[in-house]
Amino acid sequence: MQISKGVEWAAHAAALMSALPPGRGLRAEALARYHGVPGPYMAKQMQALSKAGIVHAARGKHGGYRLARPAGEITLWDVMTAIEGRKPAFTCTEIRQNGPCGAEPEQCRQKCAIAAAFHAAEAAFRDHLQAVSLVEIAAGVVADSSPDHLRDVGRWLEKEAVALG
Protein backbone atom coordinates (compact mmCIF):
# COMPACT_ATOMS: atom_id res chain seq x y z
CA MET A 1 0.00 0.00 0.00
CA GLN A 2 1.83 3.06 -1.26
CA ILE A 3 0.92 6.74 -1.61
CA SER A 4 2.58 8.29 -4.65
CA LYS A 5 5.28 10.94 -4.38
CA GLY A 6 2.91 13.26 -6.23
CA VAL A 7 0.77 13.51 -3.08
CA GLU A 8 3.75 14.77 -1.07
CA TRP A 9 4.63 17.28 -3.78
CA ALA A 10 1.06 18.50 -4.23
CA ALA A 11 0.59 18.91 -0.47
CA HIS A 12 3.78 20.98 -0.14
CA ALA A 13 2.87 23.09 -3.18
CA ALA A 14 -0.66 23.70 -1.88
CA ALA A 15 0.69 24.67 1.56
CA LEU A 16 3.06 27.16 -0.11
CA MET A 17 0.21 28.62 -2.17
CA SER A 18 -1.69 29.27 1.07
CA ALA A 19 0.94 31.98 1.77
CA LEU A 20 0.25 33.86 -1.51
CA PRO A 21 -1.33 37.31 -1.33
CA PRO A 22 -4.80 37.59 -2.95
CA GLY A 23 -4.78 37.78 -6.75
CA ARG A 24 -1.30 36.29 -7.03
CA GLY A 25 -0.30 32.88 -8.29
CA LEU A 26 2.73 30.70 -8.95
CA ARG A 27 3.72 29.00 -12.16
CA ALA A 28 4.16 25.23 -12.01
CA GLU A 29 7.79 25.78 -12.97
CA ALA A 30 8.31 28.05 -9.92
CA LEU A 31 6.54 25.56 -7.63
CA ALA A 32 8.86 22.83 -8.96
CA ARG A 33 11.95 24.98 -8.52
CA TYR A 34 10.97 25.95 -4.96
CA HIS A 35 10.67 22.29 -4.02
CA GLY A 36 13.66 21.11 -6.05
CA VAL A 37 11.62 18.60 -8.06
CA PRO A 38 11.17 18.06 -11.84
CA GLY A 39 8.94 20.65 -13.52
CA PRO A 40 6.84 18.36 -15.73
CA TYR A 41 5.95 16.10 -12.81
CA MET A 42 4.97 19.06 -10.61
CA ALA A 43 2.88 20.43 -13.52
CA LYS A 44 1.06 17.10 -13.68
CA GLN A 45 0.16 17.30 -9.97
CA MET A 46 -1.09 20.88 -10.42
CA GLN A 47 -3.31 19.77 -13.28
CA ALA A 48 -4.79 17.09 -11.01
CA LEU A 49 -5.38 19.68 -8.23
CA SER A 50 -7.02 21.95 -10.80
CA LYS A 51 -9.30 19.18 -12.07
CA ALA A 52 -10.34 18.50 -8.47
CA GLY A 53 -11.18 22.18 -7.88
CA ILE A 54 -8.43 22.68 -5.30
CA VAL A 55 -6.44 25.20 -7.32
CA HIS A 56 -7.47 27.68 -9.95
CA ALA A 57 -5.36 27.69 -13.11
CA ALA A 58 -4.99 30.99 -14.96
CA ARG A 59 -3.67 30.34 -18.46
CA GLY A 60 -1.60 32.40 -20.87
CA LYS A 61 1.28 34.81 -20.41
CA HIS A 62 0.07 35.84 -16.96
CA GLY A 63 -0.78 32.28 -16.02
CA GLY A 64 -0.22 30.50 -12.75
CA TYR A 65 -1.86 28.60 -9.96
CA ARG A 66 -3.58 29.82 -6.82
CA LEU A 67 -5.82 28.05 -4.31
CA ALA A 68 -9.43 27.91 -5.50
CA ARG A 69 -10.85 27.84 -1.96
CA PRO A 70 -9.78 29.23 1.43
CA ALA A 71 -6.83 27.21 2.80
CA GLY A 72 -8.90 26.24 5.85
CA GLU A 73 -11.35 24.47 3.55
CA ILE A 74 -8.75 22.34 1.77
CA THR A 75 -7.73 19.20 3.65
CA LEU A 76 -4.95 16.69 3.11
CA TRP A 77 -7.69 14.21 2.17
CA ASP A 78 -8.77 16.56 -0.66
CA VAL A 79 -5.17 16.78 -1.89
CA MET A 80 -4.57 13.04 -1.63
CA THR A 81 -7.75 12.04 -3.46
CA ALA A 82 -7.13 14.68 -6.15
CA ILE A 83 -3.88 12.84 -6.96
CA GLU A 84 -4.72 9.22 -6.12
CA GLY A 85 -8.43 9.07 -6.89
CA ARG A 86 -11.23 8.00 -4.57
CA LYS A 87 -11.15 4.25 -5.14
CA PRO A 88 -10.97 2.43 -1.78
CA ALA A 89 -7.56 0.90 -1.05
CA PHE A 90 -9.14 -2.50 -0.32
CA THR A 91 -11.22 -3.94 -3.12
CA CYS A 92 -13.53 -6.81 -2.18
CA THR A 93 -13.89 -9.22 -5.11
CA GLU A 94 -16.49 -11.31 -3.24
CA ILE A 95 -14.37 -14.44 -3.30
CA ARG A 96 -16.68 -15.84 -0.60
CA GLN A 97 -19.10 -16.52 -3.50
CA ASN A 98 -16.49 -18.62 -5.37
CA GLY A 99 -15.59 -22.29 -5.27
CA PRO A 100 -17.27 -25.49 -4.05
CA CYS A 101 -18.76 -23.85 -0.92
CA GLY A 102 -19.43 -20.43 -2.45
CA ALA A 103 -22.04 -18.43 -0.55
CA GLU A 104 -25.25 -17.64 -2.42
CA PRO A 105 -25.59 -13.96 -3.47
CA GLU A 106 -28.61 -13.56 -1.14
CA GLN A 107 -26.36 -14.54 1.78
CA CYS A 108 -23.98 -11.75 0.79
CA ARG A 109 -26.13 -8.66 1.30
CA GLN A 110 -23.95 -7.70 4.26
CA LYS A 111 -20.39 -6.69 3.48
CA CYS A 112 -17.93 -9.55 4.06
CA ALA A 113 -16.30 -9.30 7.51
CA ILE A 114 -12.85 -8.85 5.93
CA ALA A 115 -13.98 -6.04 3.61
CA ALA A 116 -15.89 -4.39 6.48
CA ALA A 117 -12.77 -4.34 8.65
CA PHE A 118 -10.59 -2.85 5.90
CA HIS A 119 -13.18 -0.24 5.02
CA ALA A 120 -13.53 0.77 8.69
CA ALA A 121 -9.74 1.15 8.86
CA GLU A 122 -9.77 3.26 5.70
CA ALA A 123 -12.53 5.45 7.16
CA ALA A 124 -10.32 6.10 10.20
CA PHE A 125 -7.44 7.00 7.88
CA ARG A 126 -9.70 9.36 5.91
CA ASP A 127 -11.10 10.99 9.08
CA HIS A 128 -7.57 11.86 10.19
CA LEU A 129 -6.64 13.49 6.90
CA GLN A 130 -9.97 15.32 6.65
CA ALA A 131 -9.20 16.95 10.01
CA VAL A 132 -5.98 18.56 8.72
CA SER A 133 -6.33 21.59 6.45
CA LEU A 134 -3.64 23.61 4.71
CA VAL A 135 -3.97 26.15 7.53
CA GLU A 136 -2.75 23.57 10.06
CA ILE A 137 0.04 22.50 7.71
CA ALA A 138 1.17 26.08 7.14
CA ALA A 139 1.05 26.76 10.91
CA GLY A 140 3.23 23.68 11.45
CA VAL A 141 5.76 24.89 8.89
CA VAL A 142 5.88 28.36 10.50
CA ALA A 143 6.31 26.85 13.98
CA ASP A 144 9.26 24.74 12.76
CA SER A 145 10.97 27.59 10.87
CA SER A 146 13.53 30.15 11.95
CA PRO A 147 12.72 33.86 11.40
CA ASP A 148 15.49 33.95 8.74
CA HIS A 149 13.92 31.08 6.86
CA LEU A 150 10.47 32.69 6.93
CA ARG A 151 11.96 35.95 5.64
CA ASP A 152 13.62 34.06 2.76
CA VAL A 153 10.32 32.39 1.87
CA GLY A 154 8.52 35.76 1.95
CA ARG A 155 11.12 37.32 -0.36
CA TRP A 156 11.00 34.38 -2.74
CA LEU A 157 7.20 34.61 -2.93
CA GLU A 158 7.41 38.36 -3.56
CA LYS A 159 9.80 37.77 -6.44
CA GLU A 160 8.05 34.77 -8.01
CA ALA A 161 4.35 35.41 -7.46
CA VAL A 162 2.65 36.56 -10.63
CA ALA A 163 -0.43 38.77 -10.85
CA LEU A 164 -3.01 36.44 -12.35
CA GLY A 165 -4.62 37.68 -15.55
Next chain:
Amino acid sequence: MQISKGVEWAAHAAALMSALPPGRGLRAEALARYHGVPGPYMAKQMQALSKAGIVHAARGKHGGYRLARPAGEITLWDVMTAIEGRKPAFTCTEIRQNGPCGAEPEQCRQKCAIAAAFHAAEAAFRDHLQAVSLVEIAAGVVADSSPDHLRDVGRWLEKEAVALG
Protein backbone atom coordinates in the same frame (compact mmCIF):
# COMPACT_ATOMS: atom_id res chain seq x y z
CA MET B 1 -3.21 3.85 -2.61
CA GLN B 2 -4.10 0.23 -3.32
CA ILE B 3 -4.01 -2.96 -1.28
CA SER B 4 -3.16 -5.97 -3.44
CA LYS B 5 -5.66 -8.74 -4.13
CA GLY B 6 -3.22 -11.08 -2.39
CA VAL B 7 -4.20 -9.52 0.95
CA GLU B 8 -7.86 -10.39 0.35
CA TRP B 9 -6.95 -13.93 -0.63
CA ALA B 10 -4.56 -14.46 2.28
CA ALA B 11 -7.11 -13.11 4.77
CA HIS B 12 -9.83 -15.45 3.49
CA ALA B 13 -7.43 -18.42 3.45
CA ALA B 14 -6.24 -17.69 6.99
CA ALA B 15 -9.84 -17.35 8.22
CA LEU B 16 -10.66 -20.75 6.67
CA MET B 17 -7.59 -22.32 8.31
CA SER B 18 -8.89 -21.12 11.68
CA ALA B 19 -11.64 -23.75 11.27
CA LEU B 20 -9.19 -26.67 10.85
CA PRO B 21 -9.00 -29.31 13.58
CA PRO B 22 -5.64 -29.54 15.40
CA GLY B 23 -2.89 -31.32 13.47
CA ARG B 24 -4.61 -30.84 10.13
CA GLY B 25 -3.64 -28.57 7.26
CA LEU B 26 -4.67 -27.55 3.77
CA ARG B 27 -2.59 -27.64 0.62
CA ALA B 28 -2.22 -24.33 -1.24
CA GLU B 29 -3.96 -25.99 -4.17
CA ALA B 30 -7.00 -26.78 -1.98
CA LEU B 31 -7.05 -23.25 -0.55
CA ALA B 32 -7.01 -21.87 -4.12
CA ARG B 33 -9.77 -24.25 -5.24
CA TYR B 34 -11.94 -23.38 -2.22
CA HIS B 35 -11.70 -19.69 -3.07
CA GLY B 36 -11.90 -20.11 -6.85
CA VAL B 37 -8.59 -18.36 -7.47
CA PRO B 38 -5.41 -19.40 -9.35
CA GLY B 39 -3.27 -21.93 -7.48
CA PRO B 40 0.18 -20.44 -8.08
CA TYR B 41 -0.92 -17.02 -6.86
CA MET B 42 -2.51 -18.48 -3.71
CA ALA B 43 0.69 -20.50 -3.13
CA LYS B 44 2.68 -17.25 -3.30
CA GLN B 45 0.49 -15.67 -0.59
CA MET B 46 0.88 -18.75 1.61
CA GLN B 47 4.65 -18.54 1.26
CA ALA B 48 4.48 -14.90 2.39
CA LEU B 49 2.29 -15.86 5.40
CA SER B 50 4.77 -18.63 6.23
CA LYS B 51 7.75 -16.26 6.04
CA ALA B 52 5.92 -13.91 8.42
CA GLY B 53 5.28 -16.73 10.92
CA ILE B 54 1.50 -16.63 10.48
CA VAL B 55 1.19 -20.11 9.01
CA HIS B 56 3.28 -23.23 9.45
CA ALA B 57 4.23 -25.00 6.23
CA ALA B 58 4.67 -28.78 6.42
CA ARG B 59 6.53 -29.97 3.33
CA GLY B 60 6.54 -33.25 1.41
CA LYS B 61 3.86 -35.78 0.58
CA HIS B 62 1.87 -34.95 3.70
CA GLY B 63 2.47 -31.24 3.31
CA GLY B 64 0.08 -28.40 3.86
CA TYR B 65 -0.50 -25.18 5.72
CA ARG B 66 -1.97 -24.57 9.16
CA LEU B 67 -2.00 -21.47 11.37
CA ALA B 68 1.23 -21.12 13.32
CA ARG B 69 -0.45 -19.26 16.22
CA PRO B 70 -3.92 -19.26 17.80
CA ALA B 71 -6.42 -17.52 15.49
CA GLY B 72 -7.13 -14.92 18.20
CA GLU B 73 -3.50 -13.85 18.05
CA ILE B 74 -3.43 -13.26 14.28
CA THR B 75 -4.83 -9.91 13.18
CA LEU B 76 -5.72 -8.50 9.77
CA TRP B 77 -2.75 -6.16 10.24
CA ASP B 78 -0.45 -9.20 10.54
CA VAL B 79 -1.92 -10.66 7.35
CA MET B 80 -1.73 -7.40 5.45
CA THR B 81 1.88 -6.63 6.40
CA ALA B 82 2.91 -10.22 5.63
CA ILE B 83 1.78 -9.62 2.05
CA GLU B 84 2.44 -5.91 1.58
CA GLY B 85 5.43 -5.33 3.82
CA ARG B 86 5.76 -2.83 6.64
CA LYS B 87 6.90 0.22 4.67
CA PRO B 88 4.69 3.22 5.53
CA ALA B 89 2.25 4.17 2.75
CA PHE B 90 3.44 7.78 2.85
CA THR B 91 7.14 8.30 2.29
CA CYS B 92 8.53 11.69 3.27
CA THR B 93 11.41 12.62 0.98
CA GLU B 94 12.16 15.80 2.98
CA ILE B 95 11.48 18.11 0.05
CA ARG B 96 11.28 20.96 2.58
CA GLN B 97 15.11 20.82 2.53
CA ASN B 98 15.22 21.34 -1.25
CA GLY B 99 15.32 24.43 -3.42
CA PRO B 100 16.18 28.11 -2.89
CA CYS B 101 14.50 28.30 0.54
CA GLY B 102 15.34 24.76 1.69
CA ALA B 103 15.23 24.35 5.46
CA GLU B 104 18.51 23.52 7.16
CA PRO B 105 18.75 19.91 8.44
CA GLU B 106 18.91 21.17 12.05
CA GLN B 107 15.50 22.81 11.52
CA CYS B 108 14.12 19.44 10.44
CA ARG B 109 14.50 17.40 13.61
CA GLN B 110 10.72 17.36 13.96
CA LYS B 111 8.78 15.40 11.36
CA CYS B 112 7.37 17.66 8.63
CA ALA B 113 3.71 18.57 9.36
CA ILE B 114 2.57 16.79 6.18
CA ALA B 115 4.41 13.57 6.98
CA ALA B 116 3.21 13.74 10.61
CA ALA B 117 -0.43 13.97 9.49
CA PHE B 118 -0.11 11.05 7.06
CA HIS B 119 1.67 8.91 9.61
CA ALA B 120 -1.01 9.64 12.23
CA ALA B 121 -3.67 8.62 9.70
CA GLU B 122 -1.75 5.43 8.96
CA ALA B 123 -1.50 4.69 12.68
CA ALA B 124 -5.31 4.95 12.95
CA PHE B 125 -5.63 2.58 9.98
CA ARG B 126 -3.21 0.13 11.61
CA ASP B 127 -4.98 0.33 15.00
CA HIS B 128 -8.25 -0.69 13.37
CA LEU B 129 -6.76 -3.72 11.65
CA GLN B 130 -4.81 -4.75 14.73
CA ALA B 131 -8.10 -4.91 16.65
CA VAL B 132 -9.55 -7.54 14.29
CA SER B 133 -8.29 -11.10 14.65
CA LEU B 134 -9.14 -14.19 12.61
CA VAL B 135 -11.54 -15.16 15.43
CA GLU B 136 -13.66 -12.06 14.76
CA ILE B 137 -13.51 -12.70 11.00
CA ALA B 138 -14.56 -16.33 11.40
CA ALA B 139 -17.38 -15.30 13.76
CA GLY B 140 -18.56 -12.79 11.13
CA VAL B 141 -18.56 -15.49 8.44
CA VAL B 142 -20.52 -17.87 10.69
CA ALA B 143 -23.06 -15.16 11.56
CA ASP B 144 -23.62 -14.41 7.85
CA SER B 145 -23.92 -18.08 6.79
CA SER B 146 -26.91 -20.39 6.58
CA PRO B 147 -26.74 -23.75 8.48
CA ASP B 148 -26.59 -25.52 5.09
CA HIS B 149 -23.59 -23.47 4.01
CA LEU B 150 -21.76 -24.14 7.27
CA ARG B 151 -22.44 -27.88 6.90
CA ASP B 152 -21.01 -27.78 3.36
CA VAL B 153 -17.88 -26.02 4.60
CA GLY B 154 -17.47 -28.57 7.40
CA ARG B 155 -17.74 -31.48 4.93
CA TRP B 156 -15.31 -29.87 2.52
CA LEU B 157 -12.76 -29.36 5.30
CA GLU B 158 -13.20 -32.99 6.43
CA LYS B 159 -12.52 -34.20 2.89
CA GLU B 160 -9.60 -31.87 2.08
CA ALA B 161 -7.75 -31.39 5.37
CA VAL B 162 -4.56 -33.43 5.44
CA ALA B 163 -2.88 -34.83 8.54
CA LEU B 164 0.37 -32.89 8.66
CA GLY B 165 3.49 -35.03 8.69
